[in-house]
Amino acid sequence: MSRVISAHSVSVDGCLTGRDPGAGRGLGDAPMLFDWYFDGDTPSRVFDGFKLSAxxxxxxxxxxxxxGASLAGRRTYDDSGWIDGGTPHPDAPLVVLSHRPVPGMTDGRQTLVTTGIEDAVAAARALAGDRDVAVMGGCAATAALAAGLVDEVILHQVPILLGAGRPFFLSLPEHVRLRLVEVVPAPGVTHLHYEVVR
Incomplete structure (x- = not known):
């Protein structure tokens, strides 16, 4: 069965965005959270245009x-500009979890689910086949963690304290224990890979 992973670039103080993120403004004043995508000389084999450190x-x-499929909450979807079509991954369809309609959603690689995180993960797993589901955005990731649906958490931690912005993890109903699998230091970022302990 496919695994459900949540991977995000975050600041040391746990923010996914800076101040004033939103549609047309992206991450607000924190675009540096993704500088590591472009600060190296090794081209990505998956994403055209990305040149990372080795x-x-x-x-x-x-x-x-x-x-094999991505899953994003409505705020992440709107803020990222996917309402005009497309997906965050070049080869994977996108499931959008929203409690309200998405006007003009016509991209055949986008699927709207309005009935909760369990159904959204099930839809993404069906689309992913034997590959994994990537959950994006703090709200969707928190809902999936609270429902016991996340298998792995990967933090691409950028060495900056933003002091404000949207936090990655929101309030959870109980503790979620993690087991550290791998730490990879790299220029401008430290990659922290955890498994969720069940």
Whole structure:
């Protein structure tokens, strides 16, 4: 069965965005959270245009190569500009979890689910086949963690304290224990790979 992974670039203080993120503004004042995608000389084998450091390319491509479907909450979807079509992964369809309609969703690689995180993960798993599901955004990741649906958490931790912005993890109903699998230091980022302990 496919695994459900949540992988995000985060600041040391746990933020996914800076101040004032939103549609047309992306991450707000924190675009540096993704500088490591472009600060090296090793081209990604999965994402055209990405040139990472050698250690980051190894981690990033191994992870991106596993993804068969992505799942994002509505705020991440809107803020990222996918409402105009497309998906966050070049080869994987996108499931959007929203409690309200998405006007104009016509991209055949996008699927809307309005009935909760369990159904959204099930839809993404069906689309992913034997590959993995990547959950994106703090709200969707938190809901999936709370429902016991996440198998792995990967933090691409960028050495900056943003002091404000959207936090990665929101309130959880109980503790979620993690087991550290791998730490990969790289220029501008440290890759922290955890498994969720059940």
């Amino acid at each position: 250690p980051s390319a190894r981690v990033f491509d191994a992870l991106a190569g596993r993804v």
